[in-house]
Every structure is written in structure tokens, then in C-alpha cells.
Amino acid sequence: MKHLWDVPFLLLILLYLLAAVTSQVNPGVCRYPLGMSGGQIQDEDISASSQWSESTAARYGRLDFEEGDGAWCPEITVEPDSLKEFLQIDLRSLHFITLVGTQGRHAGGIGNEFSQMYKIKYSRDGSRWISWRNRQGKQVIEGNRNAYDIVLKDLEPPIIARYVRFMPVTDHSMNVCMRVELYGCEWLDGLVSYNAPAGEQMSLPAPPAYLNDSVYDGAVIHSMTEGLGQLTDGVCGLDDFTHSHVYNVWPGYDYVGWTNESLPSGFVEIMFEFDRIRNFTTMKVHCNNMYSRHVKAFRQVVCYFRSEADWEATPLSFSPVEDEKNPSARFITVNLANHMASAIKCQFFFADAWMLFSEITFQSDTAMYNTTLAPPKTALPPNIQPEDDPTHKVDDSNTRILIGCLVAIIFILVVIIVIILWRQVWQKMLEKASRRMLDDELTASLSIQSETFAYNHNQSSTISEQESNSTYERIFPLGPDYQEPSRIICKLPEFAQSSEEPASTSTAASKSTATTAVQDGAPHYAEADIVNLQGVTGSNTYAIPALTMDLLSGKDVAVEEFPRKLLTFKEKLGEGQFGEVHLCEAEGMQEFMNKEFLFDIPEDQPVLVAVKMLRSDASKNARNDFLKEIKIMSRLKDPNIIRLLAVCIYSDPLCMITEYMENGDLNQFLSRHEPEGQLALLSNAPTVSFNNLCYMAAQIASGMKYLSSLNFVHRDLATRNCLVGKNFTIKIADFGMSRNLYSGDYYRIQGRAVLPIRWMSWESILLGKFTTASDVWAFGVTLWEILNFCKEQPYSQLTDEQVIENTGEFFRDQKRQIYLPQPVLCPDSLYKIMLSCWRRNTKERPSFQEIHRALLELQP
Known part of the structure; x- marks a missing residue:
């Protein structure tokens, strides 16, 4: 109900858009x-x-x-x-x-x-x-x-x-x-071409402004003929014509401009050709008016009209009000007085040394009728042909009838849109209420389902039937946190029919109490109570043994409160269900740090940091998890793990401030680089050597070795969750899921679970087990990404359903499973490490300590 006051305003906007829809195209909406x-x-x-x-x-x-x-x-x-x-x-x-x-x-x-x-x-x-x-x-x-x-x-x-x-x-x-x-x-304007003098170059202090029509698709010699270009591309130039909407182009790109020195007649003549005879009401010309550089809008325009073979003898003249106080670019609307024509020739007279246009659009009755009614072949009454009406007048009664029809149609559209807006308001209110209920009840709901599946074998077939229709679908924008897929096991017949297979672990506290026929040798802490914290960005931060969490809960947070006023927002890195991640600059951060943590930045310079911010309307459980996450992050002290630097918890919104590396995440870093070689030399692209690739991989293994020593399970290890600093320094982070850039790496099941399935082990997908062994599997995929310079998504040739089916082949172990192929730059010794990470039996996978040692041996 609180949104209803917006309706009159929205209706005004609607009426304005309906009136303007035929006069200017918007590329951002026209899709x-x-x-x-x-x-x-x-x-x-x-x-x-x-x-x-x-x-x-x-x-x-x-x-x-x-x-x-x-x-x-x-x-x-x-x-x-x-x-x-x-x-x-x-x-x-x-x-x-x-x-x-x-x-x-x-x-x-x-x-x-x-x-x-x-x-x-x-x-x-x-x-x-x-x-x-x-x-x-x-x-x-x-x-x-x-x-x-x-x-x-x-x-x-x-x-x-x-x-x-x-x-x-x-x-x-x-x-x-x-x-x-x-x-x-x-294309309602009906314009098929415009002919004009070629744009010119303006000498500026540095560099010059090129005011040519760079996208004109007609012939360009001394003049432009039989084409369309920047005057009809839907992009209006900025107030300062030396800047552009388009990235990495030259000054003056958005405008076509002429100087009166090269046109002794004192005007620029542009001829416009249309698809048919039209009844023109207005012409809108977007002009620059940066008079400080001797650029002004035209002082007068004279237009001639041609409906048949000859031009009308009497032209239309219009003079806009000259403006020497406001340098802003603007649309000037010229009333074309309902002239009938298939071509218009306009002479724009200079008001100063230069004249710059970026858009010219037309509004005609024929175009307007094409959007609303089934139009006649011409805008004239059916009993009068153009040659019979030399004055090209339109019958007033017919015009009134058409206007009445248009008003009635607009009124009907307004009513429909009001109904739609009303329904959307109620839907949002209901969705918000249901989302809050789901936040509080999701954990208990999934736990009950999992325990029921584990303990009550008599009902397992019923559950399988109900849940076997679950399918994955690509998500955008990102949804809430991914959960263990307690239902995916029903995708394969072997799991749906067997009463000997283990149940999925629950999301909040996983107790492996069912007897399993698959002795996969999971580490002991995977069989104990696991605490999964809901990350602010939507990612589960880490899976942690409950015993470890109990030990942490008795300690105070070992980080200081940081003044919010010293944080300067740079950009939003991502967002999730409960909060956002911002890239910020922090002033004076060195004063708040322990002596054991050293910055290589002078004290008088700001430090680049990532700020995780909890939304003020987050649930009580989310706030508790946020504080627990702070406690955990404050205990992680390793050179290859992102460190918690400070917090803002004395007032809302709650914030934690972590390191951020100046080169961004490893996925984007590598995708911008090429391997050393002749191809890179020819393309002049930045390169990364094979030794540096191994060095970065070894750092990831070192950071994971530290986490595994604490019995912490990351659950989302990938290049998107590794940050790159100076000299190829790597630190493991956890907020890759929150970025829309990587929405294609996550898939959703049953509207709730969001899973990075292309990085997950078979037992994580089918059994819901997340252990250090499953992190080792993800490390193998991450290593594969690194050796491919992140140019390709893992299993890019498979659909998401086929990826899940492939995990079933790992479970069946009939030698039909598909492995990621050996990258071109990858030696056999390194590919053997990857394959060892993807062994079916978790006991046979190497530890991170063994992986780290093997990668160090590969370096010179």
C-alpha cells in the first residue's frame, strides 16, 4: 500500500513515453x-x-x-x-x-x-x-x-x-x-538515408577532435550519401563533446560536426529520404552548445519538402532562441506543421564557428499509426490520392477520429499498467514475507527431510518419486546460498532404488548415522557434527567441525573496531541474499593492524580493502552467523588466506573489512594474459610464464594445507575465489559467488540449492559430503583452470545435466566417466596431479601437504 503514491507519477511517465515513443529510439530499451x-x-x-x-x-x-x-x-x-x-x-x-x-x-x-x-x-x-x-x-x-x-x-x-x-x-x-x-x-522514423557534408576535424590543444560520422553505412567521399550513421544510432552526445559514451574512442566521437570556414554558404544542408510519404509533425535535433569552444546550436533552419518528383516552392523556416548562458547539449524541436513528404532537405545555419549534431529524429503520423492501428497505405482519406490534393491537407474530421482512437487506446493501456503495478506491489510484499520465513525455517526443514530419508527406509521410495523431477537451471541474478543437494541423489536410478546408500548430510548439522555400502574413507571430521555458516554474500563461508567452533566461541574477536568515516567506496564487487561486498579504500588502516601483519604501502596512503556488509533487514540467524564468521576469520592467519583486518560492529550495518589484492581475482587476471611464446609476442599481450603458473598453484595448495590443518572445508575453491597481488602473490577468498560475473558457474536445484557443480566432487553432488577430500577435487579443477589461462569453463562441452550424469559414472566406476582433458601447456607430471585429485576413492586422493610438496618440486 505504501507504494500507491507512486502510481500518478508512473502514469505521467507512461504518458510521456507514449507521446515520445515515435520521436526517439532508445537502444537500451529496444531489445x-x-x-x-x-x-x-x-x-x-x-x-x-x-x-x-x-x-x-x-x-x-x-x-x-x-x-x-x-x-x-x-x-x-x-x-x-x-x-x-x-x-x-x-x-x-x-x-x-x-x-x-x-x-x-x-x-x-x-x-x-x-x-x-x-x-x-x-x-x-x-x-x-x-x-x-x-x-x-x-x-x-x-x-x-x-x-x-x-x-x-x-x-x-x-x-x-x-x-x-x-x-x-x-x-x-x-x-x-x-x-x-x-x-x-x-524503426518508426521511416528514415532510410541521409546525405550530408562529411564531418570535419577540430584542432584542440591535444588531441584534435574528429567529428566525422564514423559508423555511416553509405558512401563517404567529400560528402555522405545514401546511408545512415551516428545521427540515427540512438546515442546522444555529452555536454562536453571531447568526451564520449563509448569507451576508448577519440575526442568528438559522438558528434558529427562542421565549421563555417569550409562552407561559404553559411549553412549545412542535410537531405533525409524516407520509406514512404509521411505526414511530419516534428523534427528533433540534438545539438552541442559548448560556446567556450565556439560551438553553438544552429541559429536558423530552413526545410524543403518533396512528396512526389519536385520540391515544394515554399520552405518552412524556424529560428530557435539563442542560448549563451547554458553550455549543455540539448534537443531542439522543429515544428514541421504536418507537411506531407517522402524527402526533407534542411539547411542549418551557423550561429558560431562550429555546429555539432549527435541525433536527428522525426515524428510523423504514419509512424504513430503503425504502432497502434492497422494503417491505410497513406495518411490521406481513402477517396483522395496524393496527386488529387496539391495542398496535402489532412481532413480534420478524420484526424479527430484518429486522435480519439489513440486517446482511448492510451487510456486502456494505462488501466492495464495500473493493474499490473498493483499486482507487482502485492507480489513483492508476499515474496518478502515468505523469504523471511524461509530464512528462519530453511535449516530446520532440510534437516528434517534429511533425517527422515536416513532413518525411515520405508518412505525412501516415496521421497525419491517426489524429488526425482528436480532439474538444474542457470540462474541470474544470483540467488541465495548453495546448500548440500539432499535431493540430487534421486536423479540416478541406483540411488533411488537402493536402501543401502547413505543419506545426504543436512545443511546445519550433518550426522552420518546411516550405514553406508560405499566405504569412501572420508576423514573423521566429516562424520562428526559440522557447522556451516551462512556467508553474508550468499556463500557458505567454511564447513567447520562443531568442536572447533565451540573452542572459538569462547574467545573474543581479535580485531579492532574501525571508523566508518575512513572508508571510501570504490565499487560494488557483488551481493547476496543477506548483504553486499564493496571495494573500498581505508585510510590509516596501518594503525589498526597487529605488528605481525605488514603492509607494503606507506602509512599516509589508503589501503585497498574488501568490505562485507550485512543488510540491516537481515534475520537474527544471519546476524549471529555474521558474528561467528568474524570470529573464525579473525583466527585465520596464513600468508595465502585473505585476512580479516578490522570490523564495524558497534552500529548497523555490521561490516567486516578484509584484504583485497590490487590485481583482482585469478580468473580475470589469467584471462587477460597469454602464455609466453611467439603468439603472445605477435599480439603484444601480457604474459605469464609456466613457472609463475606453478608458483601460484603452489600458493593455493599452501593456503588449503593451512585450512585442512584446522579441519576447515572451503567448499567453493576456484580461480574466482583466489585474489592476485604483486609478484603473483595469491590469497584464497570466499566471495566469488556474490558476483554476477560468475553467475554462470553456479546452478540451482528446486529453487533453493545453488551449486558450483563443475568444481564439485562426485560425493559432494550425490551424497552431500563436503570434506577436505572434496576440496582436493576442487583444487584439481582449479589447477586445470590455471593451465588453461581461464579461457574455458570446466566441462564446457557438457550441459549441467550431463555433468550430474557424469558424477553418476564416477559412482558406478565402470570406466565410463569423463575427465577434464589435459591442457596444452600442461606437462604429464602436472596432469597426473590433477588426475590423482579426481580419484573416486577419497582415501586415494593426495593431501594438500602432498600436493604442495609436488608443486614445489616442479619449480626450478
Whole structure:
């Protein structure tokens, strides 16, 4: 109810958007699927250069569809540098396209063909085809790495087209198949090209501003002809034209500009061509007005209109109010007085030495009718043709009828949106209430389910039937903390039918009381009571023996209170169910530290830190867990484990301040680097040597050796949870799950459990056992990531369901399980360490002490 006061304001915004929707396109909002996956695009509008068979015809190239043979496939193998094969889509009208999506031929899991790269060509009239290039001039778009994942790519710049062609590109001879989708919205302006003088260069102190139309898709010699570009890309320039919305481009990029010195006529003439005769109401021109650099909006515009072959003799003239007080860029709206035309020629007169435009948009009645009603072929009454009406007047009665219809439709839309908003308010209130109940009751609920499954074998088959339908799905944004998958065991028939298999451990206190037929030799502390603390970011911090937790609970926190005012926010690293993680600078942190902890930063300089912050509305259990986490973190003192530096617990929100390394996490660090070699020299990319890779891996093993000595189980060891400092220093952290960047590494079961299944051992996935032995398994996967420079996700060729099925092969141990392949840079000795980490029997896996010693021996 408290949100209802927002409704009038929202309605005003809605009415404004409805009024403005035909005058300016917004690339950030214009991202709707145009009908390949939804079926709005008809089969007859999808064509191709060739097809392998009738079952791989063009009409089967729809994203996320598996009809026919699962995709469009060309007749022959695609060769390098060959652009003969294409899949073409006819949208029937001009559209503003901002995003494309591609898939390979999945065909129920048996298809393996996909396009690793592709190019796009487009056309507005079906005769002149244009090759799309990004803002840096690159044509090739990175495509798919497997046959089933959907890969979305933003088109920067967006394109305005009716026809679009996807053209597979390969670096070697191969079979390709594609499923595609286009995203955008209808191009309501109807503009098909503009002709103008080429933009010029402005001399600045340093560097110069290049005011050319860098994305113009027509011919550019002395002038620009038969194309569209930056004046129609939906991006408005900033007040200071020397800066840009686009990263890493030159000054003046957002604007097209001219100087009166090169145009003796005193004006810039731009001609606009449209798809049909339209009834124009306004033209909006986004101008720069940075008069300190002799840039001003135009002082006058004179527009001529052409509806048939000849231009009208009487032009329209408009003079905006000159502004020498406000240097902000602005839209100037020119009233076009309902002129009928298929082309408009406007002369913009200089008010100073320079004139800079970034966007020009048009509003016409024809465009507006196209969004609401089924329009007539022209905006004139049906009994009057354009040649019969030389004055191009519109009948007033018809206009009033159309306006009345529009008002009625807008009113209906407003009512619908009010109903939707009302329902959303109540849904959010109910979800918030239910989430609070779940926070308090989740642990007890899962514990009861687990114990019931363990003790009551008579009901095990019933539970299996109810829970066997649980499936994984990729999550975004991140949900709450992952839990032990007490239900995944029912995915495999062997577990669902056997009464001799062990039950999953519960989330809060796991007691292994059932008799197990699989003697996997788990360490003793895995069989005792385990305390799992709910991390603030959504990750379970560590699994800790209850005995150890009891010893810790009797001690005071060995860290000091830190003044909040000395923390400066830099950026948000991530968030979870109960809190957030912020990157901050802390002033004077050296004064609050123990002498045993040394910073290599002068005392007068701020220290980079990560701040875990508990939300003020967190439950009582979450607050207690947060304080327990502080106690645990304060006891961890190892050079390869992130240290707790200070806390803010005297007032809300509760905060813990930990180290942060200047090079970020290991996953992103390695993905930006290349292995030493000739390829890296040619690309001028930063490199990391093999010895340094081994050095970083040894540090991770050392940190895990320390945790295992305390009987602590990390449960989420991966490169995303390792931070990199100077000289390849590594420290293990625990807040990778909270970052949207890594949402694809976690999967959810039954709406609650979130699991990093590609790093988890088979017994963790199937039995819910998290031990040092399962951490060793995750270390093997982490080592595999490091040797691949984090360029690929583990088991990238498998779906999440196939990963789970593969764990069943480890359990059955019939030599059909799939191991991660040996990386190219990985010697046999290092790959043997990985394979030893993935042994089925936990007793046979090496300890972290043995792994650490083996990695040290590999270093010179």
C-alpha cells in the first residue's frame, strides 16, 4: 500500500513515453525478440543460400527451436574466407536492431555443428547490401563454442534494416549449422538515408577532435550519401563533446560536426529520404552548445519538402532562441506543421564557428499509426490520392477520429499498467514475507527431510518419486546460498532404488548415522557434527567441525573496531541474499593492524580493502552467523588466506573489512594474459610464464594445507575465489559467488540449492559430503583452470545435466566417466596431479601437504 503514491507519477511517465515513443529510439530499451524464436516471423520470410537437406532448411534456423533436424545447415562445408553461405531474414519493414543471438544444431543432444564466427550483412531495400562493422571497424563476430548454448552479442553500432543475413565464418574447413534471433524494435522514423557534408576535424590543444560520422553505412567521399550513421544510432552526445559514451574512442566521437570556414554558404544542408510519404509533425535535433569552444546550436533552419518528383516552392523556416548562458547539449524541436513528404532537405545555419549534431529524429503520423492501428497505405482519406490534393491537407474530421482512437487506446493501456503495478506491489510484499520465513525455517526443514530419508527406509521410495523431477537451471541474478543437494541423489536410478546408500548430510548439522555400502574413507571430521555458516554474500563461508567452533566461541574477536568515516567506496564487487561486498579504500588502516601483519604501502596512503556488509533487514540467524564468521576469520592467519583486518560492529550495518589484492581475482587476471611464446609476442599481450603458473598453484595448495590443518572445508575453491597481488602473490577468498560475473558457474536445484557443480566432487553432488577430500577435487579443477589461462569453463562441452550424469559414472566406476582433458601447456607430471585429485576413492586422493610438496618440486 505504501507504494500507491507512486502510481500518478508512473502514469505521467507512461504518458510521456507514449507521446515520445515515435520521436526517439532508445537502444537500451529496444531489445525485444523480433520473432524467430516466437514464431512471429513466418517461414516464407526465412531463406538461405543453400541447405543440406529438407530437414535443415532455412525455416529451422530459429533460436531455441529443435524442429526438423535442429537448425539450418548449408549444403556444403564452409571454407575459410568464403562468404557464399548465408541465412536471410525478411522483417517485412524497417527495424532498429540492437542485439543478435546464435545457437548451433543441438538436435536433442546429438548435434555437434555450430558456427564459431560469423558476419552480418543487412539491407533496407533488398538491393544494396551493407557489411556490419563494430565501432572499431571489425566485421567478424564471435559465435558459439558448443551446439546448445545461446550466445547473445550486442550490435555496436545498431543497424537499421529490413533484411538481415547471417554468414558463417571459419578459420578451417568445417560443417556449420545455425539457429538465430534478432532483437530490437520497429524503426518508426521511416528514415532510410541521409546525405550530408562529411564531418570535419577540430584542432584542440591535444588531441584534435574528429567529428566525422564514423559508423555511416553509405558512401563517404567529400560528402555522405545514401546511408545512415551516428545521427540515427540512438546515442546522444555529452555536454562536453571531447568526451564520449563509448569507451576508448577519440575526442568528438559522438558528434558529427562542421565549421563555417569550409562552407561559404553559411549553412549545412542535410537531405533525409524516407520509406514512404509521411505526414511530419516534428523534427528533433540534438545539438552541442559548448560556446567556450565556439560551438553553438544552429541559429536558423530552413526545410524543403518533396512528396512526389519536385520540391515544394515554399520552405518552412524556424529560428530557435539563442542560448549563451547554458553550455549543455540539448534537443531542439522543429515544428514541421504536418507537411506531407517522402524527402526533407534542411539547411542549418551557423550561429558560431562550429555546429555539432549527435541525433536527428522525426515524428510523423504514419509512424504513430503503425504502432497502434492497422494503417491505410497513406495518411490521406481513402477517396483522395496524393496527386488529387496539391495542398496535402489532412481532413480534420478524420484526424479527430484518429486522435480519439489513440486517446482511448492510451487510456486502456494505462488501466492495464495500473493493474499490473498493483499486482507487482502485492507480489513483492508476499515474496518478502515468505523469504523471511524461509530464512528462519530453511535449516530446520532440510534437516528434517534429511533425517527422515536416513532413518525411515520405508518412505525412501516415496521421497525419491517426489524429488526425482528436480532439474538444474542457470540462474541470474544470483540467488541465495548453495546448500548440500539432499535431493540430487534421486536423479540416478541406483540411488533411488537402493536402501543401502547413505543419506545426504543436512545443511546445519550433518550426522552420518546411516550405514553406508560405499566405504569412501572420508576423514573423521566429516562424520562428526559440522557447522556451516551462512556467508553474508550468499556463500557458505567454511564447513567447520562443531568442536572447533565451540573452542572459538569462547574467545573474543581479535580485531579492532574501525571508523566508518575512513572508508571510501570504490565499487560494488557483488551481493547476496543477506548483504553486499564493496571495494573500498581505508585510510590509516596501518594503525589498526597487529605488528605481525605488514603492509607494503606507506602509512599516509589508503589501503585497498574488501568490505562485507550485512543488510540491516537481515534475520537474527544471519546476524549471529555474521558474528561467528568474524570470529573464525579473525583466527585465520596464513600468508595465502585473505585476512580479516578490522570490523564495524558497534552500529548497523555490521561490516567486516578484509584484504583485497590490487590485481583482482585469478580468473580475470589469467584471462587477460597469454602464455609466453611467439603468439603472445605477435599480439603484444601480457604474459605469464609456466613457472609463475606453478608458483601460484603452489600458493593455493599452501593456503588449503593451512585450512585442512584446522579441519576447515572451503567448499567453493576456484580461480574466482583466489585474489592476485604483486609478484603473483595469491590469497584464497570466499566471495566469488556474490558476483554476477560468475553467475554462470553456479546452478540451482528446486529453487533453493545453488551449486558450483563443475568444481564439485562426485560425493559432494550425490551424497552431500563436503570434506577436505572434496576440496582436493576442487583444487584439481582449479589447477586445470590455471593451465588453461581461464579461457574455458570446466566441462564446457557438457550441459549441467550431463555433468550430474557424469558424477553418476564416477559412482558406478565402470570406466565410463569423463575427465577434464589435459591442457596444452600442461606437462604429464602436472596432469597426473590433477588426475590423482579426481580419484573416486577419497582415501586415494593426495593431501594438500602432498600436493604442495609436488608443486614445489616442479619449480626450478
